[in-house]
Amino acid sequence: MAEKAINPVLKQVLELGPTVLFFGIYMWIKDETYLIAGTDYSGFIVAAVVFVPILLVSIAALWVLTGQLSRMQVFTGLVVIFFGGLTAYFNDASFFKMKTTLVYGTFAALLGVGLLRRQSWLEWVLGSALPMQHEGWMILTRRLALVFLVLAVANELIWRNMSEATWVTLETFAFPAALFVFLMVQITMLGRYVIEPEDEKRGEG
Template sequence: MTEETLPPAVKLEGKKKLPFWIDFGPLLMFFAAFHYLKRNNPDDALIWAAGVLAVAAVAALGYAWLKYKHTSPILIFSTFVIGIFALAAFIFDDKRFVFMKPTVMNAIFGMGILGGVVFKKNVIKMFMGSAFELPDDKWKILAIRWAIFFFAMAVLNEVIWRNFSENFWANFKVFGFLPLTILFTASQIPFMTKYGHMKTDE
């Protein structure tokens, strides 16, 4: 997925896993564009960098489809949200749309995962079930943990953009959220290995 991440990509049944740069490449372009534009146009650099992110995300999505003949619903959804918030920032000339996009996206992911638990459509199992086997009650616990994590990420984004500098927020967006996601994912490995196991290719 693009940006503020779900669990690390898992190969879909019968489909090749998309390379990591399709998710992270557009973010690096956002980071580079922001710091480059900030030198001459500090007031509007964030909005223009959001536009670069949107274009790069669309390009990465198109490349994934042309090259691998498939993509993921999460990648499509996140690209759509990126585009909508970048467009709103341009139209209203308001950086708050850029700042709040991670909050909204993480909150939607959290609600989607909890909704999946309620309606017995476990999203985390859908993403990771092709590679890992767990009892259904453990998948439920794992999904709730991921939902809480996404809500925490949404709150963290609000705290950072409202209390720290624009430069700090932009840096944290690229080099803060991803490491936190990796650390959280690693923290769940003992639980998963205790109650389940990796699937082996037949």
């Protein structure tokens, strides 16, 4: 099923809004402690648990508006539910912080497995949105797998060695910005592999 077109600004709000809301909620209550059912929970734990339904509502809205969900959205939603549940059950912020490592690490591993099979699974997922020669997809896949691996390692180093507020800030803004800048640079660098509409028509002729 083809994805329904929606306002691009609305789509960005739904995709990025939950993370920004988590940041805002955390900054608001980070120094608070909440007694719930006889157990003290830090502001971080409460913000992490509240983030789960916010993300699920966002994903559901994207599903209703576009008519489909990407595998990445489904995977991210499941990971957030799982680690959010562990965070609340064990009252331990470490589980929620490790979530990012698992997400980036899994993406790196999946792309790596495809590369070992001489395939670009990135091309399989995004090929229709960005027509590009197979060689270009292989180059982009290798580079993106490395970036995901670096981000996974960086996340582990940051949450284990820096303050909680620093991790939340970097998780919210720095990691997504780094990925965005990387992809923009790569699209420019790999421009010669992009298949223009004229090339497709010429190939069909």
